[in-house]
Amino acid sequence: MPAPTDHPITLTVNGTVETLVLADPRVSLLDALRQRLGLTGTKKGCDHGQCGACTVIVNGRRINSCLSLAVMHDGDAITTIEGLGAPGALAPLQAAFLHHDGFQCGYCTPGQIMSATAMLEELRAGWPSVVSDDLTAPALSDDEIRERMSGNLCRCAAYPNIVAAIRAVADAAAPAEDAA
Amino acid sequence: MRAFAYARAATPSDAIGADGRLIAGGTNLLDLMKLEIETPDRLIDVNHIGLDEIAPDGDGNGDGLRIGAMVRNADLAADDRVRRDWPLLSRALLAGASGQIRNRATTGGNLMQRTRCPYFYDLAAACNKRDPGTGCDALAGRNRNHAILGASDHCIATYPGDMAVALAALDAVVEIEGAAGTRRVPVAAFHRLPGDTPQRDTVLEPGELIRAVTLPAPTGGRQVYRKVRDRRSYAFALVSVAADVTVADGAITRAALALGGVAHRPWRDPDADALLVGRAPDGAAFAAVADAILRGARGHGDNDFKIPLARRTLIAALAEATGTDVRTAA
Known part of the structure; x- marks a missing residue:
């Protein structure tokens, strides 16, 4: 059994530099955000990377915060749902989820919105998915949204409205000739 | 999760011969540690050792590709060269896991992922892979997703991944560095059959580090990855097939097939391909x-x-790769 060692780490969370001392390296990034930094918008669902409720954006990439140790993220920049928007100043996806009723209980919603935020960036960067007919030029479709969001489960099955919300934001951000 | 010590490696040499378990993306290892199926005393974090580039490779012409072990699955699947010349690899990567996991999972780590046999995951079950000598509850249990090829009386678990199935069909090679130097092992020979030592998934020895995976130049064949699963997305294969087939003047001139989900390793049979x-x-x-x-x-x-x-x-994969309509031809 290893002797406990303190691990001081620095995370930039939603633009704020946070320094934590982890007495035990077992703390997941998810638990560090929720329990040490009080950012409880990020949810713990399955805690095994299967449901996506814990999705946050680390250095620009969406990941499952439950499947990563906080100590592995020393020096990283993290965005959580709290950093995306605020009451009165919602991010476009937050507003779209409200408008399209993209939830019932709401537990999966922060993860859905964080995942969709990064997913739309991946699409803008031209990343393909397994349902892309042409790997070099993926086109936005509801099928693409469903495939790319398959790491986020919704037990209330609000999927049609989640797809509609994401679609609305994607279409609004698309160049005019594509949006027509 | 059992307690462990943590250290961050700064260079590949910090990780070679290190006393401890290497952790890269951690998407499989941490899950297994939470369940106490894996109980390492010490983790060596290799996320900051470099080895994260995709570069031209090959003898002289550079038509091959060298993929650093720390290249993330998402980056590999989206790489322009991979999409153009090895679409089979892109397709296989994209058929696996979720967007979040592909952002974390690495080329080397993906090769090292362990079986999803439910008895391996159940600490109360007999499992020779998890606890050698205890038996195999899958043999007479719920074995819907287990092996049909190359299994033994000790273990019928399958290797679960997609990427390695594509790499096996593409004749990719794993570059491994240990204290004794560098060795190169074909991906198709990297995973072991279970035999009477199913606790060993691969030929990687303690202290060794996967540095890269190399792809030979594309064959010019048509590449197809076909994955059959219970759910259309974010599910492991029941059966998958990777195919790279060349047709010239109405005849097949070369074929490489690999199967996933059916054995303890990606299944290659070059003698059959030659038929x-x-x-x-x-x-x-x-x-x-x-x-x-x-x-x-x-x-x-x-x-x-x-x-x-x-x-x-x-x-179906061969029909797709050759543009043949087998519904009428067969």
Whole structure:
């Protein structure tokens, strides 16, 4: 059994530099955000990377915060749902989820919105998915949204409205000739 | 999760011969540690050792590709060269896991992922892979997703991944560095058959580090990855087929097939592939090669269906790769 060692780490969370001392390296990034930094918008669902409720954006990439140790993220920049928007100043996806009723209980919603935020960036960067007919030029479709969001489960099955919300934001951000 | 010590490696040499378990993306290892199936005393974090570039490779012409072990699955699948010249690899990567996991999972780590056999995951079950000598509850248990090829009386677990199946069909090679130097192992020989030591998934020795995976120049064949699963997305394969097939003047001149979800490793059978060479691409040729690949297949009850499923999936993948309509040709 290893002797406990303190691990001081620095995370930039939603633009704020946070320094934590982890007495035990077992703390997941998810638990560090929720329990040490009080950012409880990020949810713990399955805690095994299967449901996506814990999705946050680390250095620009969406990941499952439950499947990563906080100590592995020393020096990283993290965005959580709290950093995306605020009451009165919602991010476009937050507003779209409200408008399209993209939830019932709401537990999966922060993860859905964080995942969709990064997913739309991946699409803008031209990343393909397994349902892309042409790997070099993926086109936005509801099928693409469903495939790319398959790491986020919704037990209330609000999927049609989640797809509609994401679609609305994607279409609004698309160049005019594509949006027509 | 059991307690462990943590250290961050700064260079590959910090990780070679290190006393501890290497952790890269951690998407499989941490899950297994939470369940106390894996209980390392010490983790060596290799996320900051570099080895994260994709570069031209090959003898002289540079038509191959060298993929650093720390290249994330998402980056590899989206790489322009991979999309253009090895679409099979992109397709296989994108058929696996979720967007979040592909952002974390690495090339080397993905090769090291462990089986999803439910008895391996159940600490109360007998499992020779998790706890050698205890037996195998899958043999007479719920074995719907277990092996039909290359299994033993000690273990019928499958290797679960997609990426390695594509790499095996593409004749990729794993570059491994240890204290004694560098060695190169074909991906198709990297994972072991279970035999009587199913606790060993791969030929990687303690203290060794996967540095890269290299791809030879593309063959010019048509590449297809076909994955059959219970759910359309974010599910492991029941059966998958990777195919790279070249047709010239109405005859097959080269074929490489690999199967996933059916064995303890990506399943290659070059002797069977060779049966296709010189034949016209038609249903009879595809059925002959599928039957040859599956001649030793054996079901264990729940997974008997995988034998005809693998046969059909092989034929469908070959039909797709050669543009053949087997519904009328067969």
